[in-house]
Amino acid sequence: MQRMDQSFHRGENMKLTTITAALALTASSALAWEVEDLNEHIEQTNFIVGNHCSGTLISVEHRLVLTNEHCTSKYVSTVTEKVVDEKGVVQEVRMQRTQDVPVSQKVYKEHKLVSQSSYIGDLVDFDADTDLSLIQLRVDKLPQTREAEFFTGDQVYRGEVAYAIGNPMMLDASVTKGIVSNVNRLVQIGREERAYYQMDAGIVGGSSGGSLYNENGLLIGVPAAGARGTSVGLAIPYNIVMNFLESNCYSELWDTEAPTFEECSSETEGEEEE
Helix, strand or coil, rough: CHHHHHHHHHHHHHHHHHHHHHHHHEEEEEHHCHHHHHHHHHHHHHHEECEEEEEEEECCCCCEEEHHHHHHHHHHEEEEEECCCCCCCCCEEEEEEECCCCEEEEEEEEEEEEEEEEEEEEEEEECCCCCCEEEECCCCCCCCCCCCCCCCCCCCCCCCCCEEEHEEEEECCCEEEEEEEEEEEEECCCCEEEEEEECCCCCCCCCCCEEEECCCCCEEEEEEEECCCCCCEEEEHHHHHHHHHCCCCCHCCCCCCCCHHHHHHHHHHHHHHH
């Protein structure tokens, strides 16, 4: 009798375990990025920056494209100008001037290019230390209705599925799939050490400035570098991207309770005047 009871309990446990696993699998599948949705997302959010890099639409309202600083550095020049201070003293000051950034997007039907939208972008901000740039497209309204959604969780884990989207070798609107290989890489770039996610999603020249998404289609990083002849790729983590955008008053892109861009800008201007 006791042996039968034990068998019964074991059978019930096995049944419950099977049901739990099935529910977990169903939930996971429901959250997974569906192919149709992924394709629509790529078509609307992936942009070509210049003729050599990638960019991602992160705000339809503000017409913002996120990319790498090394993708926009050619559009920034340093000039020396003479200025007169309050005491009438003439001084030479080195200043940075930005040029228009060409941004485009192509549309295909089957294997044929049927149209191309071209835009002029203004450099809102660029930061060599984080290798991030923000471009605002000089147009009143975009035809797009989609924009990248940010991951707002606490942590990205090694082994997670990762999709890299961009324009490798200028093969625009390409997607590669892999995993996050490491989440705590520190790589020496010049004199600085930079934090990256390592992934094997396969990025090459042209992928820079694109986007790295998790399996639910949420932005977890910006591809920035890759080792030639290998599957080793590096992406700027989402928290660094968020800090960069927050410094430009764009926390509202992922935080509905954050001040709007206008509110944040007004507060910042007031602090500067004080």
